[in-house]
Amino acid sequence: MLKTKFFVRHKSGEVITPIYVRVSNGRAFDLKVATKETCIASRWDDENGMMKERFFVEQKGKLVEKRDGKTRALFLESKEVNERLQDLAKKIDKAFKEAEEVEFNTEWLKTVINPPVVVENTVPDDFVSFCPVFIEQKKHEISKGYTIKVNCLKRIIKEFLKHSKKKTLKFSEINLKFKLEFDKYCYEVMGYSVNYTSTNLRLLRIIAYQAERNGIKLHSQIKLVKSKEEKTIFQILTPAELKAIENHVFEDVDLDNVRDWLLISVFSGQRISDFMRFNVEMLTKEELENEQEGYFLNFIQDKTGHILHLPVHPKILEILNKRGFRFPPKYDEDKYNKLVKTVCKDAGITEMCYGGIEKNRRKVFANYPKHELITSHIGRRSFASNNYGKIPTPLLMVATAHKSESMFLRYIGKVDNQQSHALASYFFN
Known part of the structure; x- marks a missing residue:
């Protein structure tokens, strides 16, 4: 019989700790893998294998359940994480029952938790065309402001291509040669600051790595496509x-x-x-x-x-x-x-x-x-x-x-x- 239990390695304190899942089937296998979820160690209920949804304070020798606004926020956060953990447990159970001629090991469990992205022929391999795909795939993770930044970078790359008399920027072409040309365009043509250019290159790499998860091949120099940053000078009010x-x-x-x-x-x-x-x-x-x-x-x-x-x-x-x-x-x-x-x-x-x-x-x-x-x-x-x-x-x-x-x-x-x-x-x- 398949048993699924969630646990954390740190049992106390305010440290943020990964939530692990343990999946066992008698003596056949006993697997332990980190999930995508994390929590503050002190908010983990080890007995139930879930995040705490009730919080108590001692008053006059008795435990009284807290019901203030902060506790309500903690409850909502715990409830969301617990629901995702319960869904994952069902997903693991279903994958186990439907498996045929599969070796049940940690790689199998990791694949169930983080299934590979299904690559479709419709996924574009050029930067400009992939930006809307990136926004769609990340819509539940990124803010409105982040979406604006992606679209702004998309516009800058389109203007760079027009200036360079090129039609597209393939992900396989994002290398040191591109980096030098893009730096020169940003500094000399557009007059952008060093930090703004560096920020855009950092975002470009993030988008490129998401394309890679979709099966798009990147250039081996992608990690080198970054610029120096100048120390930020700022004011405060005394x-x-x-x-x-x-x-x-x-x-x-x-x-x-x-x-x-x-x-x-x-x-x-x-x-x-x-x-x-x-x-x-x-x-x-x-x-x-x-x-x-x-x-x-x-x-x-x-x-x-x-x-x-x-x-x-x-x-x-x-x-x-x-x-x-x-x-x-x-x-x-x-x-x-x-x-x-x-x-x-x-x-x-x-x-x-x-x-x-x-x-x-x-x-x-x-x-x-x-x-x-x-x-x-x-x-x-x-x-x-x-x-x-x-x-x-x-x-x-x-x-x-x-x-x-x-x-x-x-x-x-x-x-x-x-x-x-x-x-x-x-x-x-």
Whole structure:
């Protein structure tokens, strides 16, 4: 009789761990393979072989089931993963029953979990024609913004082909020769920045690897098709500058609204695609461990798809209270980026700073008044940078949704000094 059970190797802690499946049939075989699913170790129910769907807290010596907004989000996430695991168990059972003259080993089980892509003659082998196929195959995994990036790269490649007097770009032609020609086109003809060109080549490789999964042959040099990147230069708003912005009196209604959105972005650490969607329906009021009450924002990040249960900063509550417990009116990103520069200029954020301003489709780096360098992303980066070292990094990562501390440190332009400090302790002891 076929038995299927799911398990994790890490049984505790907040580490993200793969979920494995164990499939056995008496003494005939006993197979263990990693599935596509992962979970936080502490949320795994080892007894049931599934993710926990109920969460408890001890109150007065008794276990009481938690029913707050954060727990509801955890339940929904666990339920989705468990349903996929149950579907996989049924899939494995069906494959076992239908198998004829098959050797039941780990390769068989891996094929059941990750079946090879069926290659059809209709799958194109040139980059431009494959882009819509990529979007269709990844539609449940990529965001709207990512789709826009793919279509933008498709347009750039079409323009590159036209400039090069070529009809198509076959995946088998994406090699070092192509890379050199594409770099030259981007830098000299289009005036694109080094980082923008590097980002496009990275996306091109991702699309190429998806084509390979569809049976399309790639050039052996595909891994070498990448460009150098320059260190990102960015600005943040300091606590003193934020105080100046907060205290400035704006007569213009739009500037007053955008000032409040800027403060909301700084004290929530979110992208404009998320904070500009904030509304009071996302708020829940919950009891904290210190017997106080706090508000939380419950939403799904637009770019990452992460479910967030974000505590509302007191400064955001001040803004809500002054507005009759409503968020400010919403603005599209272009208008916001234009108005936020005026907000900072009027508040005196005008010191000369080195940075890049986009001119003719590429960034020109020079010294500019700081307010000219302000965009919607400064709120998120200011949140991360200003709180680094004051709030434990893992807690900051809850808000920013960075997957690793190294990614977070790169984001704020910091290096991990732990080993350096450890060495220094030997020098002075």
